[in-house]
Amino acid sequence: MFKNEGEIKKGRPEIILFTGFLGSGKTTMLIKTIEMLAEKKRKCAIIINEIGDVGIDNRQMRKLGYDVLDLFGGCVCCTLKVTLEATINHLLEDCEDLDYILFEPSGMADPSAMYPAITNCGYDVNEIHNIFIFDPLRVDLYVNSLNKLFNDSLNLAGMVVINKIDHAAPGMVKDAMKMVKDTRPGIKSFQMNVNDGLTPEFNQALIRERRQ
Amino acid sequence: MYQKDFIPIVLKVKFKSEEPIAIEKWKQLIGDLFLGYAQRITEKGDCFIGHIKALADISEFSYIKFSCINALAGVNSEFHGELQSNCKINMVINSLVTNMSNHESRKLLNQSWLLTINQEENIKMQIEDETPDTLEEHHHHHENEPCPICENKHHIH
Ligand SMILES: Nc1nc2c(ncn2[C@@H]2O[C@H](COP(=O)(O)OP(=O)(O)OP(=O)(O)O)[C@@H](O)[C@H]2O)c(=O)[nH]1
Ligand SMILES: [Mg+2]
Numbered sequence: 001m002f003k004n005e006g007e008i009k010k011g012r013p014e015i016i017l018f019t020g021f022l023g024s025g026k027t028t029m030l031i032k033t034i035e036m037l038a039e040k041k042r043k044c045a046i047i048i049n050e051i052g053d054v055g056i057d058n059r060q061m062r063k064l065g066y067d068v069l070d071l072f073g074g075c076v077c078c079t080l081k082v083t084l085e086a087t088i089n090h091l092l093e094d095c096e097d098l099d100y101i102l103f104e105p106s107g108m109a110d111p112s113a114m115y116p117a118i119t120n121c122g123y124d125v126n127e128i129h130n131i132f133i134f135d136p137l138r139v140d141l142y143v144n145s146l147n148k149l150f151n152d153s154l155n156l157a158g159m160v161v162i163n164k165i166d167h168a169a170p171g172m173v174k175d176a177m178k179m180v181k182d183t184r185p186g187i188k189s190f191q192m193n194v195n196d197g198l199t200p201e202f203n204q205a206l207i208r209e210r211r212q
Numbered sequence: 213m214y215q216k217d218f219i220p221i222v223l224k225v226k227f228k229s230e231e232p233i234a235i236e237k238w239k240q241l242i243g244d245l246f247l248g249y250a251q252r253i254t255e256k257g258d259c260f261i262g263h264i265k266a267l268a269d270i271s272e273f274s275y276i277k278f279s280c281i282n283a284l285a286g287v288n289s290e291f292h293g294e295l296q297s298n299c300k301i302n303m304v305i306n307s308l309v310t311n312m313s314n315h316e317s318r319k320l321l322n323q324s325w326l327l328t329i330n331q332e333e334n335i336k337m338q339i340e341d342e343t344p345d346t347l348e349e350h351h352h353h354h355e356n357e358p359c360p361i362c363e364n365k366h367h368i369h
Contacts (some may be wrong), residue, residue, distance in 0.1 A: 022218065022308055023263030052220040052306045056267045056277070059304070063275050107263065108215040108308070137285055145213040167285070182355065195290075201361040 011043075013045070013091070014119060016206075019153050020133030022107035023161070025163045025194055027057045029133055030104050031199050033206070034066065041100040045091050047071060053108045060181065062169040085117040092121060107114060111153050129206065132157035136168040136176040143179075151183060159188040166193035218262040218308040221317050224340040225266075231334070232297035239276050240284045241305065241328065241335070242268060243289045248324030250283040253309055262308035269302045314342060 014031065025049075034044050038101075041135040048057050049071035058068045068142040071083045084103075091101055105114055111130070118128055132153050155162065162176045173191060181191050190202045227238070246266065253259045261281060268276040274293020280286070305318055318339050325337045 021215075021262075023265070023279060035245050048308075051218075053306060054222045054224070054304050054306065056304060058264050058307045059267050059273060060277055063273050067272070108218060110215070113240070137282060146215065149215060 012093075012122070013101045013130060015088075015101045015103065015123060015127070016129045016131065017111070018104045018131055018133060019109075019111045019112075019157065020107060020135065021149065022140055024107060024133045024135040026082065026104045026107065026133050027060065028194050029131065029161065029163070029198075030102055031061070032101060032194055035093065036198055036203055037100060043097055044100040044102055045097075045098055047087055047101065047103040048158065049084070049104065049106045049109065051108055057104065071131070073154065081113070081117050084114055085120050088118060088121045110149070111156050115156075121209060126157075130157045130159075132160045133205075134160050134162045134176055134180065135164055136162055136172040137164060139172055139175045139179065143154070150179070154180065154184050154187070157184075157187065159202075160184075161194070161202065162189065162191045163194045165191050166196070213260065213310065217310045219310065221305075221307045221309070221312065223305040223307070223314075223317060223321060225305060225321075226338045226340070227301040227335060228338070229299050229335040232299050233335070234297050235270065235274075235276070235291055235295050237269065238270075238293055238298065238301060239289050242266075242276065242301075243287050245321070245324050245328045245337075246278050246280055246287045246289075247283065248327055249321050250280045251286065252320040253312065254283040256311075258311050259351065260310045262310070264305065264307045264309065265316060266303050266305040270298060283320060313327050318335065329365075331343060 018030050018033075020026050030046070034046070037044055044142065046061060046066055047069045047092065048061070050057050055070060055072070056190045058070050069087050080146070086103065091098060101116075105111065115125060119125060127193065134154075160180055160181070162173060165173050167180065168176075177189070177191070188205055190199060190205075192199050227242070233241075246264070250261060250264060253261060253264075261283070264280045266278040268278070270276065270291075270293055274291075274296070276289055276291045281286040307315075307320075319337060329335055329337075
């Protein structure tokens, strides 16, 4: 039913994934990233998967003037596998001059669940730029209840952004940093108040991560 | 607790005032309503907030976004667009909370409104009736067709 791009296409758009639990700040981060890429005249497509019959993030993005491809539904597990693959294939076939595909999965999603859909489109796992947004206000939740989600998310990520540093107590930010270091020593990590904009270090790291 | 324990609930809300109200005031008013709602959810004891967020429509390109992940951490709100005064505002709330039914969400939101609003101010809030689940919105197939993706297993509320 859906075309499977078995072979790797040259010059296909980069994929940036914004992962993180509910309310962590994925949409905020995605918007700042588009603004940064738009300044560099890069063409981006946005895919959003939101839980609930009516989306908030897609409405927000449209009001900001962005086109969004919605993966709708209350069923993360199935829409992500089939619809995501179809959506990426559609972009690869119909939008030739695209530089980036930015994808925000639902905050409930198991980040590993969407990888097969992306690799089925011809991408290699290493080519997927996965940014894990770690809200320090969620340290307790990750430690006490969602430890597996935290480990899986961090282990798949290429970089981690500890955000809300303007809002969280300094102790929380420190604890968050320690959790990152203990679980994935050496992973590129950034601390920021995303509402104030992405840091130059982060922007450089994201652009530098670009596939040659 | 697992990620999948969070139940998605959508509430469509209409606010109406006899006099035009400045955006800053709407922001504060709805922010207070939101905080009261989050506090009531938390007080129930068996509910955990994943994310409660809302978008208040100000005009085609203007909005106020509200977000709360924890009643103690407060409510985040941000306005985007041109400052203006409005008599009417439509808002969509998307709430992901454990152990919380649609019916109960409405009840708590209504309770919070009663405490938020100063009775002398002529502002009304109305929550739209529950609409039946529209399959089309989920997966873009026709309403009378079974969902080809999940065979309708996920549309049960
Ligand atoms: N103070 C502060 N607030 C932030 C920061 N990053 C995000 N936020 C706020 O956090 C709230 C939630 O952000 P979203 O971007 O909607 O979070 P999300 O991860 O997309 O949420 P879901 O899609 O519902 O899972 C918003 O009100 C943001 O303004 C930050 O660095 N500092
Ligand atoms: Mg979001």
